[in-house]
Amino acid sequence: MDPDQRLHQKNVFPILVVESNKDHQLLIGYCLRAKIPQAEPIFADNPEDALSFLGYSAAEPRAFPWLVLQALLLPQLSNGLALLTEIRSRYPLLPVVVLSSQQEAGLVEKVYLAGAHSLLVKPASLTEWELHFHTLNEYWFNIVTLPIYRARETCT
Template sequence: MISTVPNRQRSNRNRAFPLLVIEDNKDHQLLIGYSLRAKIPLAQPVFASSVTEALTHLKITFDKQEDFPQLVLLDLYLPDPSLGWKLLKDIRTRYPRLPVIILSSHQDEAVVETAYELGAHSFINKPMDLDEWEHYFRVLNDYWLGTVTLPSKS
C-alpha cells in the first residue's frame, strides 16, 4: 500500500536551511526577512542586492562547502531585467543542482516562459502585502522543506 504521509526523516524540516535572496529593493528585503523568520524559523537567509554580491556569496560558500544555499529566491529586475536573466543563466551553468525560484512583479506570459526555459524551478508573482508574503513562505516551507528532498550539498 502506498503511504500518503511524507517521510519526515528525508525532509529538510529539522535542519538549518540556508537560502540566498537576491533582491535589490530594500523594502522587499525587509518584508521577505520578516516573513521568513515568521514562517520558516530554520531559514538562514542571506540577502544580495546585486549580481556581483550573489555570485560572490555562491562562490565562497561553494568553495568552503559551508552554508551553501539550498534554494535561491531571485528577483529578475535588479533593476534591469537583463541582469536577472544573466544571473539565472550563470547560476544554472555553475550550480545546476541549485533550485532557483523567480520572484517578479511582472506577470507577462513571455517572462514566465523564458524563466522556465532558462531553468527556473518556479515562478512566483511577488506578493503585494505582508499577509501574502507570509502565506507564500508558509507554502514554500511546506513544499521545499516538508515535501521535497533537497541535496545536502550542491
C-alpha cells in the same frame, strides 16, 4: 546571534536572497524568519554579490544555500535573467525560485527557459507574503527531496 553562529546550529540552513529593493528585502527577511525559522537568509543586492557569495560558500559547507530566492529585476530584467542563467551553469542542482511582480506569459516562459524551478509573483499585501512563504516552506522543505551537495554533506 550572528549569521555565522546560527549556521553552525543543527537544522539551520542558508537561503540566498538576491533582491535589490530594500523594502522587499525587509518583507522577505521577515517572512523567512516568521514562516521558515530554520532558514538563515543571506542577502545580496546584485548579481555580482550573489555569484561571489555562491563561489565562497561552495568551499564552506555550512554556508552553501539550500535554495535561492532571486528577484527578476536586478535592477533590469536582463540582469535577472543573466544571473539565473549563470547560476544554472555553475550550480545546476541548486534550486532557484524567481520573484517577480510581472506575470506576462512571454516573460514566464523566458524565466523557465533560463532554468528557474519556480516563478513566484510578488504579493501585494503582508498577509499574502506570509502565505506564500508558509507554502514555500511546506513545498521546498517538507514535501520535495532536495539534492545533497558535496558542500552540504558534512553539515547534515
